[in-house]
Amino acid sequence: MYSTKENVNILTSLLVKAGITKAVVCPGSRNSPIVHNLCACPDIECYPVTDERSAGFFALGMTLADNEPVVICVTSGSALLNVAPAAAEAYYQNRPLIIISADRPAQWIEQKDGQTIQQHGALEPNVRKSVTLPEPNNDEERWYCNRLVNEAINACMLNGGGPVHINVPITEPLFDYSTANLPDERRITLHQAVINDAEVYEIASNFFCGEKPMIVLGQMIPEVVGDALEAIEALKKVAVVIQEKLADDDIRPSLPIDEALNTIEDDDSYRPDHLLYIGGCIVSKRLKHFLRKSKCKCSIIVDEHGNCCDTFMHATDVIQGAPTDVLGIFANEAEGIERKEFVDKWDSVFTKAMAIREKITPRYSQLLAVKTFHKMMRELDIDGELFYGNSSSVRLGNIFSDQYIYVNRGVNGIEGSLSTAVGYAVAQQEEEDVYCILGDLSFFYDQNALWNENLSPNLSILLLNNGGGGIFHQLPGLGRSPYRDTAIAAQHTTSAEGICQSHDIVYLSAHNMEELTKGLERFFNAEEGPVLLEVFTSPEDDAQALQDYYQSF
Structure with a gap:
């Protein structure tokens, strides 16, 4: 049996027709008709999570597991605002998150009624679409409700995906579940546009006219990288391809990008004259600063939404298209092109940097802990997925990992890293072991990720605890502030x-x-699991180990 609330039933029916199979549900009375419907629906599996902030990232992790939309349902009031960090991360990672909030009737907003705030548009601008459903009383209002839900679901799946917000006002009584069947709702199917192949071939032809072509791959989900793997390998023969482990799904040592740049310094001969940038964020600040000084005749951005993300400050073209499509066209155009000296020049510096990296034995530190972790994974032939926290952790992972790294790099925040890994682990508990490597502030800030009845034994956590934000000990000049440790780096003994x-x-x-x-x-x-290994180090040793490491190049 289902709720008697028509807007809730229209929403539930369309979620099923859209193929949604997973929902993360949070407690509350106002959203209980929605939660009841989701739990009663045989096509949807529900995962209860109490903390809304953690629940949002838990749902985000589930979208990463199978690249399908996931619902998160919260009650009215500040519960919705707690989902904002996950919504922002999903927005900048293009993850298909459907955020459903129950709301109070419009007439009671700002009338000092409990759990009542302005909810429509509360997550903007970090969602692709916001809709508030009517409580329909006639056929036209039912049509309107249907249309709004269709629009939101389609926006969630468009151009690589993204978060949407569906706000659902519900009047009392809330707890009548006497509707036998869901309505047979009209599903509106969206057919996406395709890129103009001829025009992209022309752009690619011009790109390879450069003497120093370079392709930079930002963060992409492994399925996308895997589909483009053949094209990427073909392009490496004629252009310098730079990819961190956030965009490399092949089992091989990570590219020593920062190490090579430390050797190159400001040598302009290594800067590209033609640049292609595909994907999301990159971690390396050195790479961004280096490329911003390049004088490119041609600097192309590929973005599924057609946004001008001019990261390197010299864009000349924007191609709206999927990374796999564009990389395939560029790889086809590269056939028969002779290898450039520029490629050999970069390969040489990468090879030298890799040789130096392999010989370095750091002092006891987080650097050594991560190196030892990855070395032992290789020696024991451990298979599993890697989730890294932001800040120092992901930078260490980019040095030593030889497999793909998941990380919340859309916004680069420390909140939600553990919850995202937990969500992924739950979604993959019968298929993959999941290893989460993160710092102490990330862990303790997100400890409610473990207050979760869905927690699965395939989760292992490597906690790097140096008693605060260790990266603040690596920032030149910050040590001159007497408040660095207590107020900025959040020093602790937890x-x-x-x-x-x-x-x-x-x-x-x-x-x-x-x-x-x-x-x-x-x-x-x-x-038995889950299991956590807490590695205690000092921030001074961590900073010195990293300084010694880069001084070796």
Whole structure:
């Protein structure tokens, strides 16, 4: 049986017709008709999560697992605002998140009624579309409700995907579940436009006229990279292709980008004259600064929405199209083109940097912990997906990982990293082990990710704890502030041991190299999970280890 609320039933019916199979549901009374419908619907599997902020990132992680839209349903009031960080991350990562909020009737907004705020447009501008459904009383209003839901679902799936917000006012009574069947709603199918192949071939032809062509690949989901793998490998023969582990789904050592740039410094001969930028954010600040000084005759952006994301400050063209389509056309155009000296020049510096990297043995630090983690993964032939936290963690992962890295790089915030990994692990619990590597502030800020009845045993967490925001010890000049440690870097003495006990998570710890080695052996061979290994280091040693590392190049 379903709710008697018509707008809720129209919404539920269209979610099913759109093929939505997963919903993250949060507690509340005003959203109970929606939650009831989602749970009662045999085609949708529901995952209860109490903390809305964590729930938003949990749902985001699930979208990464199968690249399909996921619903998150919250009640009225500030509950919706707690989803804003996940909505922003999904917006900049192009992830298909359908955020459904229950709302109070319009006449009671701003009348000092409980859990009542202005909800329509509350998540803008970080959603692709916002709609507020009517509570229909006639056929025209039912048509309007149907149309709005169709528009929102289509916007969620358009141009690579993105978050949308569906706001649902619901009047009392709330708890009547006497409707036998969902209505047979009209589904409006959107057919996306395709790129103009001839025009893109012409742009590609001009691109390869350059003496120093370079292709930069920003963050892309592994399915997209995998589909374009053959094209990317073909392009490497005629152009310099730079990709971090956020855009590299092949099992091989990460490209030593920052290390090479440290060697090159400001040598203009390494700067491209023709540049193609595809995908989302890149982590390397050095690369961005280096390319912003390039004088490119041709600088092309590929963006599925057609946005001019002029990251390197010299764009000449924007191609609205899918990365796989554009890379395929460029690879076809590259056939028969001779290898450029520019490619050999960059290959040489990458090879030298890689050789130096392999010889470096850091002091005990987070740098050493991440290096040892990846080395042991290779030696033990461990297979699993990697989720990194932002800031220092993902930068270390980009140095040592030889496989794809998931990271919330849309907004680059520390919140939600653990929740995203938990959501992915739950969605993949029968297929993949998931390893989450993150810093202490990211972990403790998002510890409610573990307050989750869906928590699955395939999750392993490597927690890098140096007692605060370690990256703030690496920023030149910040040490002159007497408030760096207490107010800026959030210095603390917190441990995850008690949190693990509360949530029945196997807890391991390491304070030196011997304990790190033994801890990782137990970590990878744990028979029960989830498991967490907390690696304690000092921020001073972490900063010095990183400084020593880059001074080696």
